[in-house]
Each structure stands twice: as structure tokens, then as C-alpha cells.
Amino acid sequence: MHDIFDEIATLKARENATILAHYYQEGEIQQLADFTGDSLKLAREATKVETSTIVFCGVHFMAETAKMLNPDKRVLLPDLRAGCSLAESCPADKLARYQEMLRINGRRFQTVTYINSSAAVKALSDWVVTSGNAEEIIRRVPADHEVLFVPDRHLGQYLEEVTGRKMILWNGSCMVHEIFSVGDLLELKRRLPQALTIAHPECPANIREHSDYVGGTEAMLRYVAGFQEPTDFLVATEANMLWQLQSKFPRHHYHPVPGITCACNKCPHMARNTLENLRDCLVNGSPEIHWQPEFQRAREVLQRSLLN
Numbered sequence: 001m002h003d004i005f006d007e008i009a010t011l012k013a014r015e016n017a018t019i020l021a022h023y024y025q026e027g028e029i030q031q032l033a034d035f036t037g038d039s040l041k042l043a044r045e046a047t048k049v050e051t052s053t054i055v056f057c058g059v060h061f062m063a064e065t066a067k068m069l070n071p072d073k074r075v076l077l078p079d080l081r082a083g084c085s086l087a088e089s090c091p092a093d094k095l096a097r098y099q100e101m102l103r104i105n106g107r108r109f110q111t112v113t114y115i116n117s118s119a120a121v122k123a124l125s126d127w128v129v130t131s132g133n134a135e136e137i138i139r140r141v142p143a144d145h146e147v148l149f150v151p152d153r154h155l156g157q158y159l160e161e162v163t164g165r166k167m168i169l170w171n172g173s174c175m176v177h178e179i180f181s182v183g184d185l186l187e188l189k190r191r192l193p194q195a196l197t198i199a200h201p202e203c204p205a206n207i208r209e210h211s212d213y214v215g216g217t218e219a220m221l222r223y224v225a226g227f228q229e230p231t232d233f234l235v236a237t238e239a240n241m242l243w244q245l246q247s248k249f250p251r252h253h254y255h256p257v258p259g260i261t262c263a264c265n266k267c268p269h270m271a272r273n274t275l276e277n278l279r280d281c282l283v284n285g286s287p288e289i290h291w292q293p294e295f296q297r298a299r300e301v302l303q304r305s306l307l308n
């Protein structure tokens with residue numbers, strides 16, 4: 001293990017590279033990254049990177065976002081097949097047809113798009129949000145416009161609840177957050193009645209309503225940081241988040257919500273990145289994310305939404 005850590009450190013220096021890793025990456029990848037974070041934090045960190053190369057340990061739309069915000073940098077993704085079921089649930093051509101249908105029907109709306117989407121979908125949007133800034137951005141949509149929220153219907157429902165604003169919701173979801181079992185969660189709560197449940201807003205309503213706190217991964221870290229005494233937390237998000245919680249706040253005890261420790265609650269797309277293909281992408285300078293025509297319009301939307 002240490003050999004490959006040393007090898008990656010040497011290659012990183014040789015290639016003048018910075019490694020960014022999402023909280024849903026395996027702990028060993030988070031451990032050697034220069035920066036870890038959720039989508040919003042990593043997108044912002046990417047704009048501050050001083051090296052000529054960014055290696056993005058996350059999924060494709062995240063590396064694409066880093067490239068759009070840093071056109072002059074070389075952006076590498078260890079495995080180009082690291083996709084996202086949520087992003088795939090909203091193809092750009094289908095969204096364009098739906099928007100056209102709404103316009104023909106005289107609806108005035110702005111499209112608010114979760115960052116888990118392709119560049120082509122971002123280019124069709126008025127705003128791009130993450131779970132960290134969605135509430136604030138939705139409040140910027142003029143009151144005389146409807147909100148078309150894509151692609152995650154569960155996050156959209158949650159945002160309807162917290163902003164009080166009815167929205168047109170796209171019918172997409174994340175394959176990882178959708179499969180927590182509410183029955184097993186309730187059983188765990190019975191066994192650990194003192195525990196607090198924290199859930200990601202991509203979880204369905206039946207999980208959120210049994211949770212003490214709902215927030216994105218960065219918000220979860222802030223919430224947990226507020227407890228000084230050792231506390232038990234039941235965690236309903238992707239399994240690797242437990243590594244980040246454990247390493248930052250080891251005074252607490254973390255229990256995965258049932259199902260989270262089995263392969264079904266680990267994101268199979270995130271899991272495509274390994275230490276070996278991280279090393280190989282530094283050796284080969286590929287796979288690389290190349291600039292695409294739709295990136296220019298998507299970049300404008302990203303900058304307006306995430307950096308201002």
C-alpha cells in the first residue's frame with residue numbers, strides 16, 4: 001500500500017498535479033488527496049488550484065465541472081466510465097423538448113439544475129445548484145416565474161418543503177440514496193434510541209421524515225461538529241462518508257443506516273476510481289476531459305451560480 005502512495009506522490013510532483021477527491025471516494029483516496037469535499041467545495045477549490053493539472057477523483061460530471069471552470073488546465077479523471085445514475089436520468093435532448101413544451105403552453109419558468117448533470121444539461125439551465133447552496137439560489141428565481149427543478153425529484157421535494165415554493169420536478173433519482181430501508185432504519189432507532197439520524201436530501205421523504213437532520217455532506221460535517229460530547233449518529237448517505245466523519249470527529253460513533261455497508265449503498269460509479277487507476281492516469285496523462293462546445297454556455301451558468 002505504501003509503495004503505491006509513494007509512487008503517486010512522486011508522479012504528482014512530476015506532473016505538477018493537484019488531487020481533488022469527493023467524500024464518496026474510498027478512504028485511501030481521500031487520505032492522499034490535496035483537497036476533499038462535496039461538489040460545491042470541490043468546484044470552488046478547483047478554481048484556486050495553482051498546478052497545471054487537476055486529477056479529479058469523483059465522477060464524470062464533477063471532472064467536467066472542474067474543466068469548465070478551469071479551461072486552461074489539464075483535468076484528468078482516473079476512470080472515464082465513472083458516471084452517475086442521477087445525471088443519466090436527465091438527457092439533454094429530453095430536457096430541451098420538455099422546456100419547449102412548457103414554453104408552448106405559455107409557462108414562464110427558470111430551470112434550476114442540480115450539479116449532478118451533464119454539461120449539455122447545465123447549458124440548458126438558468127442556474128446550477130448543489131445541496132449546499134440550492135435554497136439560496138431558488139430564492140433568487142423571480143416570484144413571477146415557476147421553478148423547473150432537475151434532475152433529482154427527492155432533493156426537489158425537500159427544497160419545496162424548506163423554501164415553501166412549489167416546483168415542476170423532473171423524475172430522476174440517485175440509485176444509492178433511493179434504496180435505504182425505512183423499516184431497517186426504524187429497527188436501528190429502536191436499538192439505539194439515543195442516536196441522532198442524519199440524512200442526505202437525495203434520500204426519499206420516508207427516510208427524511210425519520211431524520212433529526214437533513215443536509216448535504218458538508219452540512220452534515222458542520223452539524224456533527226456542533227456536538228462536543230460523544231454522540232451516536234445513524235448516517236443515511238453513501239458509505240464512504242463515514243470515513244470522512246470518523247477521521248474528522250473521532251469522538252462520535254457512526255452507524256450506517258441499514259443497507260449502507262453492503263455494496264448496494266456504495267456508489268458503483270465512484271468506486272471505479274482506485275489507487276491503481278489514479279496512478280495510471282498520472283503516468284499516462286489520460287483519461288483527460290477535453291473542452292466541448294457546450295462547455296462555454298455551461299461555464300457561464302456555473303460561474304453565476306457557484307462563484308458569485
Ligand code: SF4
Nearest residue numbers: 084085086174176267
Ligand atoms: S452517489 Fe448517486 S448522485 Fe452521487 S455519483 Fe453516485 S449515483 Fe450519482
